[in-house]
Amino acid sequence: MTFNKTNTIKTQALIIGSGLAGSTAALILADKGLEVTLITSEKELLSGNSPLAQGGIVYKAAKENPKELEGDILNAGHNLNNHWAVRHLARKGPEIVDKILIDRLKIPFAKIKSDNAANAWDLAREGGHHSPCILHCADYTGLAIMQGVTKAVASHPNIKVLTQHTAIDLLTIHHHSQSKTYRYQVINKCCGAHVFDENNSTVQTILADVTILASGGAGQIFLHTTNNPSVIGSAFAMASRALVRMTNLEYVQFHPTAFFDHAPSRFLITEAMRGEGARLINAKGERFMKKYDQREELAPRDIVSQAIVNELLTSGSPCVFLDTKTLKTDPKERFPTIYEHCLKSGIDIRKEPIPVVPAAHYFCGGILTNLWGETSLNNLYSIGECSCTGLHGANRLASTSLLEALVWGYQAAEHINKNITSLRLSNRLLESISDWKYIGNEKNDDPALIAQDWTTIRSTTWNYVGIIRSHARLRRAFEELRDLSTHVHDFYKLTTINKSLIDLFHGCQSAYVLTQAAMRNPKKLGCHNMID
Structure with missing residues (x-):
C-alpha cells in the first residue's frame, strides 16, 4: 500500500x-x-x-x-x-x-x-x-x-x-x-x-x-x-x-592472507589453501608459524594475523609469502579464481609464492x-x-x-x-511519522574534501585501532575521530543530501563507536590485541 x-x-x-x-x-x-x-x-x-x-x-x-x-x-x-x-x-x-x-x-x-x-x-x-x-x-x-x-x-x-x-x-x-x-x-x-x-x-x-x-x-x-x-x-x-x-x-577480525598490492580492496587468499597444505614463509623463505602456535598455518585467524605482523615488524619486510608448491591439489583446478588473479598480476602460483598481508575482514x-x-x-x-x-x-x-x-x-x-x-x-x-526534512542546501560536496576525510578515517583506524592496539593509540584515535565527527556532522547538515555524503557520515560514526568500544575494554583477548 x-x-x-x-x-x-x-x-x-x-x-x-x-x-x-x-x-x-x-x-x-x-x-x-x-x-x-x-x-x-x-x-x-x-x-x-x-x-x-x-x-x-x-x-x-x-x-x-x-x-x-x-x-x-x-x-x-x-x-x-x-x-x-x-x-x-x-x-x-x-x-x-x-x-x-x-x-x-x-x-x-x-x-x-x-x-x-x-x-x-x-x-x-x-x-x-x-x-x-x-x-x-x-x-x-x-x-x-x-x-x-x-x-x-x-x-x-x-x-x-x-x-x-x-x-x-x-x-x-x-x-x-x-x-x-x-x-x-x-x-x-x-x-x-x-x-x-x-x-x-x-x-x-x-x-x-x-x-x-x-x-x-x-x-x-x-x-x-x-x-x-x-x-x-x-x-x-x-x-x-x-x-x-x-x-x-x-573485536575486528583481520584476515591473515590478503594479496599484497595497491588495490582499494585487498583480494582475499582463502584459508582453504592452508587447509590444503600451503605454508607461510617469510622473506628469507623460512616457515615461522611454529614459533607462535603448535597448529602452525591452521591456527585461528587472530593468531596467524598477529604472527605475520610480528614477522613484518621484526624483519622490516612489506609482506610475507604463501608457498603453494606444497598444495595437495592442482591450484589451477582447486583455486581457479585465485590462480587467475595472481596470474594477471604476474605470479604463477604453481611456481612462485603469493605475497600476502593481513587486512580487515569481518566484525x-x-x-x-x-x-x-x-x-x-x-x-x-x-x-x-x-x-x-x-x-x-x-x-x-x-x-x-x-x-x-x-x-x-x-x-x-x-x-x-x-x-x-x-x-x-x-x-x-x-x-504520524514525519517525512525527511531537507535542511542542507549548499552545493559544497567537493570530492576532494570527502576523499580527504575518508583518508583520515582509514589511516586513523588502521594505525591506532588495527591489529596491534595500545591505550595511547586508542586515545589518539578517539581525539582525531571526535574532532572529525563534529566537522562531518556540521558538513552533513549544511550540504545537499547525496550518496557520498551519507556514506561518509556513516563511516565516520561507525569508526567512532568502534574506537569507543575498544577504549572501554582494557583486556587483551582474541582480535582485541592490546599490547599494554
Missing part, C-alpha cells in the same frame, strides 16, 4: 541489505505471503561481501559430531562466546543448509571424484577446525551461493527489490512521530527507514511493520580490507543514533540480538555480520560467516512469520 504522502511507501517487512542474510530472510518471509521490500545501495543484487566469500560454508564432518564444531568455535572465540548461539549454529546449521541451499536452490557444491565415494561431498578443512567439514564450490563459494539466492529473490512475486537505495536513518516513534500520543510511550518502536533513492536523488520514507538490518560490517573504514566498497558500517551508525544496544564491536561483534535476531528496539531485527548473537566471541572461526548469515536470516524470518500479528503497527501510528 502506498500512502498519500510524497515519497512515502508502506510495506510489511523492510530489509536493508541484500547479502545472504537479508536475501534468505526475504525468501522465507515472502514464502508465507508477507509483502517484502528489499533495498540495496548497489546497482544490482549480486554485490556486497557475500559473493566475495571464497573458502566455503561450514556444514558437518563426515562423522557428524556437532560438539566438535561447538568446541572449535569456542576455542577460536577464546570462550567469550554465547554458548547457546554456538550450540544453535552447530546443531541447526546443517539442517538449514540442506533445506535452503542443497534441496531448494541446488547449489553445486563440490563432490569427491571417486567411484568409491559417489555423491559424497568434498569437505575442506580450514584453520581452527579439527575435521574437514566445509562445503565449497572451488574457491568461489559465496558467488555460487548468491547466484542461486538472488535468482530466487528476483523471481519471487512477494519481494520488491529497490537497487541504488541507501538507508539514511532508522525511523522510531520517539524521534520521528509527530503525535504526542506515541512520543510519550515508554516502549520505543522502529517503523522503517529514511532511504536515499540515488536514481532520482530524493529521500523516500519507507514505513514498515518490521525492519531488518542486514547491511554487513564496516571493513571499509580501514585502510586495508577485503570488503566490498559499500561496506562502511551503516548499520552500526544508524543503530547508535537510534540508541540500539551494541556489543563486542572492538565479531555488532548489534546485540537474541537467537531470533530481535534487538533492543522493538520491531527491529538485525542479522548477519552487523549483528551480534555472541556466536563468535573474540574471534571468528573460518567459514562460519556464510553459515551465520544463512541460519539467522532463516531464524529471524521464521520468528517474524509466527509473530507478525503482534508486530503490526497501526496506520494511525505510521501516518
Whole structure:
C-alpha cells in the first residue's frame, strides 16, 4: 500500500541489505505471503561481501559430531562466546543448509571424484577446525551461493527489490512521530527507514511493520580490507543514533592472507589453501608459524594475523609469502579464481609464492540480538555480520560467516512469520511519522574534501585501532575521530543530501563507536590485541 504522502511507501517487512542474510530472510518471509521490500545501495543484487566469500560454508564432518564444531568455535572465540548461539549454529546449521541451499536452490557444491565415494561431498578443512567439514564450490563459494539466492529473490512475486537505495536513518516513534500520543510511550518502536533513492536523488520514507538490518560490517573504514566498497558500517551508525544496544564491536577480525598490492580492496587468499597444505614463509623463505602456535598455518585467524605482523615488524619486510608448491591439489583446478588473479598480476602460483598481508575482514561483534535476531528496539531485527548473537566471541572461526548469515536470516524470518500479528503497527501510528526534512542546501560536496576525510578515517583506524592496539593509540584515535565527527556532522547538515555524503557520515560514526568500544575494554583477548 502506498500512502498519500510524497515519497512515502508502506510495506510489511523492510530489509536493508541484500547479502545472504537479508536475501534468505526475504525468501522465507515472502514464502508465507508477507509483502517484502528489499533495498540495496548497489546497482544490482549480486554485490556486497557475500559473493566475495571464497573458502566455503561450514556444514558437518563426515562423522557428524556437532560438539566438535561447538568446541572449535569456542576455542577460536577464546570462550567469550554465547554458548547457546554456538550450540544453535552447530546443531541447526546443517539442517538449514540442506533445506535452503542443497534441496531448494541446488547449489553445486563440490563432490569427491571417486567411484568409491559417489555423491559424497568434498569437505575442506580450514584453520581452527579439527575435521574437514566445509562445503565449497572451488574457491568461489559465496558467488555460487548468491547466484542461486538472488535468482530466487528476483523471481519471487512477494519481494520488491529497490537497487541504488541507501538507508539514511532508522525511523522510531520517539524521534520521528509527530503525535504526542506515541512520543510519550515508554516502549520505543522502529517503523522503517529514511532511504536515499540515488536514481532520482530524493529521500523516500519507507514505513514498515518490521525492519531488518542486514547491511554487513564496516571493513571499509580501514585502510586495508577485503570488503566490498559499500561496506562502511551503516548499520552500526544508524543503530547508535537510534540508541540500539551494541556489543563486542572492538573485536575486528583481520584476515591473515590478503594479496599484497595497491588495490582499494585487498583480494582475499582463502584459508582453504592452508587447509590444503600451503605454508607461510617469510622473506628469507623460512616457515615461522611454529614459533607462535603448535597448529602452525591452521591456527585461528587472530593468531596467524598477529604472527605475520610480528614477522613484518621484526624483519622490516612489506609482506610475507604463501608457498603453494606444497598444495595437495592442482591450484589451477582447486583455486581457479585465485590462480587467475595472481596470474594477471604476474605470479604463477604453481611456481612462485603469493605475497600476502593481513587486512580487515569481518566484525565479531555488532548489534546485540537474541537467537531470533530481535534487538533492543522493538520491531527491529538485525542479522548477519552487523549483528551480534555472541556466536563468535573474540574471534571468528573460518567459514562460519556464510553459515551465520544463512541460519539467522532463516531464524529471524521464521520468528517474524509466527509473530507478525503482534508486530503490526497501526496506520494511525505510521501516518504520524514525519517525512525527511531537507535542511542542507549548499552545493559544497567537493570530492576532494570527502576523499580527504575518508583518508583520515582509514589511516586513523588502521594505525591506532588495527591489529596491534595500545591505550595511547586508542586515545589518539578517539581525539582525531571526535574532532572529525563534529566537522562531518556540521558538513552533513549544511550540504545537499547525496550518496557520498551519507556514506561518509556513516563511516565516520561507525569508526567512532568502534574506537569507543575498544577504549572501554582494557583486556587483551582474541582480535582485541592490546599490547599494554
